[in-house]
Amino acid sequence: MPDCESVDALAAQVRRDGFAFAEGAAVDAILGAAGGLDDWDVFAESWDHLDPDQYLAATGRYRRRRHAVFDLGAALDSSAAPHRLPDQPHFQTLAHNPLQGGLARWFTPMTDTAVGTRAFQTLMGFGRKVFARLDSAAATGSWRVEAHQFRIEAKPDHAGEPTPEGMHRDGVDYVLVVLVERRNIECGTTSIHAPDGTELGSFTLTRLRDVALVDDQRVLHGVTAVTPRDPSKLAHRDVLVLTYCRGT
Template sequence: MERFRRLVRRDGFAFAGADEVDPLLDALGGLEDWADFAASWDRLEPDRYLIATGRRRRRRHAVFAWDEAGPRNEGTGLRRLPPQPHFQTTVHNPLQGGIERWFAPMEEVAVGSSFHTLARLGASVFEALDGRASTPWFIEAHQFRIEAAPGQAGEPTPEGMHRDGVDYVLVAMIARHNIERGTTSIHAPDRTTLGSFTLTRPRDIALVDDHRVLHGVTAVTPRDPAAAAHRDVLVLTYRRRPSA
């Protein structure tokens, strides 16, 4: 955990493979429902806003308040809030900013123990960077499935290199099926490349300081043109909430 904090503090981002992440997740709450959690990506709905631009992806969305970090799955402080739209300014999302976007809500099976554990991992890293023992967060959760087909690459970040307009971001790989590429690149505000990596295995993660760096992901293409191809990720964004 401390390595992640040190890297984000120094570089504005960190990448970690599943072999390093899994022991931390086990200590933070475990992944007992991972199979059902990952299977919920098969039931995402089309992003009708992106379809309007001639692009394709599937997604679901939910919002949460985080007040404290408790042991394992007891007293996590993670509270699901009533559905609300996702909004970004045109500064942060020139493709789809400036409008309220309502997405299908995440299923209950998608917000069980595996989800809580991943959310706690992000909170544990980011609250230390915030300089407070316990930071109240507003968390937006986004399930994404990027589909690719012969002659039609999938675009994980159709808005291009960007910031999300939050404080911190955690991206977790859920599954890759029959795809090539999908490399994440991190950039300084002047667009200088600071690093790149590819999330390939379930629970490979990226942690990003959204104030300091921009990020983007290259398009994905099918490895076997005759078979279905997709890239599934969970994106959690963290914004500070005023303390009570």
């Protein structure tokens, strides 16, 4: 399927439903045409070097992350690397994150190696292509993109919480979630809800590069806790989350 048709189909689903889920095999066809994944192993290996999320207090040791912020121009076919902005805190209001809102949270920055991979830049461009098709302002303006590397660790005596704040919005325009790895994990189902609480759909990211695309202005999302399939072995869920805000 041609790149533009695949991207258009995903954008149409987000426009209709407020979200879309796509399996990794379909996504890989788009990403291969959009820039490639030849250094995916280098990108994925960077999840082994994340630092604990200190803002989760007693449970912080079960979530690891890194963070970076970028400015993307409007040109959809630009081959230029995204412009990385100076390291800065991640901030959400209490309305969007009742658990940790109102805090300027500083996380360990993403490494230059991870950011410089073709795989990462292709994923960022993929999100821009989909979301830019949703309205004229998104198509012609620049984007502020926050990148979050998450590793949720599950222990025999403690389930991992991908979204400890529960059903929520991120306080942005659009969200792209990409599965990087599931190791020895059960559950982790994403559900999408309307503002009145009505469930609109659910799915589980289980395959490499399965993705979720969300219109954060229209719907809420949350992910169920993850547990080890085999309690005697290490268990974790690795995802890349990219949030997109329209610029001017």
